[in-house]
Amino acid sequence: MTSELTEKKVERFTDALNELDKAATFAKSMYQTDVYQEAGRMMESLDGMKTLFNYANRFDEAGVFMNGPWEDASKLQAPLVSGSLKTKGLASIIEVMSDMRMLAIAKGNADHPSVTKESAEEFLNEVMALNLDLLFPNGSEESRIEQKENAEQFDRAQRFFEFLFTQLSSASLSKTLLVEINQLTAQRPIMVKRIKSMIRTAKKLLESESPENQPEELQDYIEAVEGPTQYSKKFPNVNHYRSELKNVMEDELVEEARAFAESMQKTGIVAPQHAILLRRLNKNKPELLFEALMLTDKGKANLEEHIELVSQLIKVAIYPATAQTIYGLSKMLDRGVLSSTPVAPGLRRLVEIDIQPGVRKELFNAYEYRSGLTANSILVAGVISVLGQPLGVGQGLNPTCQSARGISLWAQHAPGYLLELIPRAARDGDIDLTFEGTAIHSKDLKGGLAPELHKELDPVSLVLVPHLDRIYNEMMTRVALRGEDGHKWVNPEFYGNWVQRGFSTVIEPITGTITDFQGYVRLFYATHHPDYNDDYELIYPNPVGIFITNVHGKLLGFHAVSILRIARVESGDYRIYFYNPNNDGSQNWGQGIEPTVNGNGELEGESSLPFHEFVSRLYAFHYNPYEQGDAFAVEDDIVERIESLAKQSWGEEYTWVAL
């Protein structure tokens, strides 16, 4: 059949829907297939989508979703929509129909006993915000491949969003987007491509709105992307900006520098013209560099001390394509990393090393508009970012949380070591870590995720993760039969001696049961909670394992995060601040447990939860066996509260055994 909408198609769909509607409850499954088939044909054109939506108010009652995962609209989750839409075949058709049902509820065309008009609209706004790439596809190699391989459902999903886009109010959509952008930027990730595409979308959405309806906050973001200063606003093209800059007076230059820096510090996003300015200042007015970076006093001192190296780094690594690194540079100086002795020679080495052709290709692929950049420049820019924003390291779309956690930890506490690993991987194509006295070389190991690695990663991760991932897996394999959770031995060897040797896990490794949960909770309190642990402060990040649960508290899997610090907030409660390598925006783990990224005393890149809520999802942690406090003193009601949170969420998947 042709893809256009024909009367026959509508008739066939209506017939199928009517048959389903008439069928007895137990017999619905016999008629659903025909409805899905005909709906799929309607979805082949935008007109068809619109027509199909006219029937959406009948879907629930007719039994379109009966006895399937989409049955109860109130249990649907916006983050799962994208996955279903990209699945081949049936699931993507039902997903579109389900979202149309939501739209019917949101528009008041249909009533639902447990989904209100408002929550339906909120759901769709979130779906929209999470699927911007489908609506405004980016031209990257990877999305091209995805489109080619899954043309059918990709087209369908895109058409659906095109339709949905016309149906939702742009004001509320942009508000949703803004919330998402705020959540993401608060963590100051190194990779900001997605954030930028969201900002551009929000801008497009609001183009038709009157200026008073344009939120000021969004305006700040748009300027941060496009140019926040007097001249950059006037000259969005970097070449024009560059030639204009030659005629600018000194006081105006200071203005430019301050405006760029202010925008960058406020949003964490850097405009490409900022790089032009920085290069210009570096050449002619180095005394203004600190203004353009808005350094703290400590940063300023660090800059003055290492001005020659910084100047060299700017020359090598700061270009419009790598402008985002300017934020990393300012933070690196503020952190005083250059004062660590091995860092300066380590950085200088990177400027000169020979990079393997394969690695060079990966680095080039990571930058679309690299116009003449060398692979060394890209790598140095990447290293500056990681050293400046250690908590901005993300795992991207890869299941490599351990590797991301390692890079982040070394960037914080062992920059010299990190600067050893990078040239080994980039130049030699091999790194080795010692495990219980034996060196494990990544080049000798097969497997890992290297070929499937999703390439939307910062340069350092691009270079290191394929190696680290293989070595981590190898270490885990070597301890697989020891009858205890392998992380106990692997974590200290993999990350280094910053990790404590004491280890406790909630799952009995041999039987897979949960045995002494209360004792486990008490031990964590006695080693980590300031009220019970004899005031031992956490010095290095503690790599811990958590259960990831969905909005209904249902177990989804395991995840690696690092506890960074524990502190009391104004309300008097303790919170755990942690690094989550997946850089997610809003997260909801069910039972009201929602990690925040700002508003509760988080530093850039930190997530946080109230102490007991975090513990309710914790499945393994390290501790110092010589620094234990008073486990017995932990109040019973705290322990019981945590136990019930655990039992009613991930705990449902496990057998609990009383001692």
Add this chain to the structure above:
Amino acid sequence: MELDQMDLPGTMQDDGQDETKPYLTALIGWSLPAIEACTKLEKPFVVVGPPDFEHFAEKNDIRFIGWDFDRLNEGSDKLFKQLKALGAEVAVPLYEECVEWAGALNSRFRNEPRVFNRSLLLRDKGMMKRKAQIAGIKVGVFEEAHTKDDVRRFLKRVNEALLKVEGDKNDPIHVKPLDKAGSVGHRAIDDPEEIDALSDNDFPLLMESHLDGQEFSCEVFIHKGEIQFLNITEYVKLGYSNFVPASPSLEEKRPQIRQAIEQLINAFEIEYGVIHPEYFITSDGTLHFGEVAARVPGGHIFDLIERAHGFNAYQAQILCSDPNTTQEELRNFFPGEDEAEGYAGCLMVHPHRPYIQGLDVPDELEDHPYFEKHDMFTPDQGKVSERIGFGNHYGTIFFYGDDSEEMRELLQKYEKYDFYV
């Protein structure tokens, strides 16, 4: 003993006296279309099915008894008593494995022990053939085999009888399990080496000589031993495509076919329900009997009957299975055998390749005026499971049109098409 508790004389008496209470029809086997058909007939019913369906039945207020049909034991009496206590009087078999269970139940309901024996006849293909042969029905040469040597000997002897000499290609023989539905486990063997592929679990099995000719099936609705409706289904390719009613050249033979079926009904003493015999007809018009089943046929034939003849075959089966159905009800229910206005056909699609990652349904097919619908969706990419008999096809395409030759051509054309790529 639980059985003794079930057998309390009091409960049995109560049921016997309560004659005004409407009786239940017991559907033996889980089938949504049959449940729907019974609901639409407004006949109260109870389903006897695998215990897995209990939850679904409960959720949908379907009276249900969970039963494991594979476990033959003396506990079968318990099922009868449970059904009797509920007020059931008729059992309708839906699947091959349920036939003897329904037979056993009906013989108790009707107090005719031989009903059960007759149903066993339909469950053992060796016994079935022998019975047909005794009754003078034309069948091929057949034997039961217990070992691979039996199969080797049979292949050799059949081909000797066909006067093949060393070096001639063997005529194939067919082997199939004694008690499986239709073509499940059916293999054609012409090379002695293929015999080694049989496993011990395949035995005992039935071996038959190959019959040439066009294959077709009949769906015969029988009440009180009389044919109420005879449908002929023409096979285009066994296990892949068929259509209803048969083409004019085959329908021409209807009187002869009808006679053969009456002979079969008499020989097998079939009184109620539906039978699904398969025949081969040679170019000179000789009919060879293949086998017969007494259950819902495969190949979507009931759906095709509904589309072509305009009656619901599940309802027909339920009505004909019930001795209490009146002649008038039956007269009102069935249309004339020659009243079908068009041909309804279907093609069962199984991937032609071991690994699939996409679906390709050509526009040309969907635009054809005979095209009605299909039920295929783009698969998750994956390894294709080996076809077991002709059962686990991946999808079905339905056609309807008024020319049997065009129908046949369509079915043949698309049988070769790669829908899964």
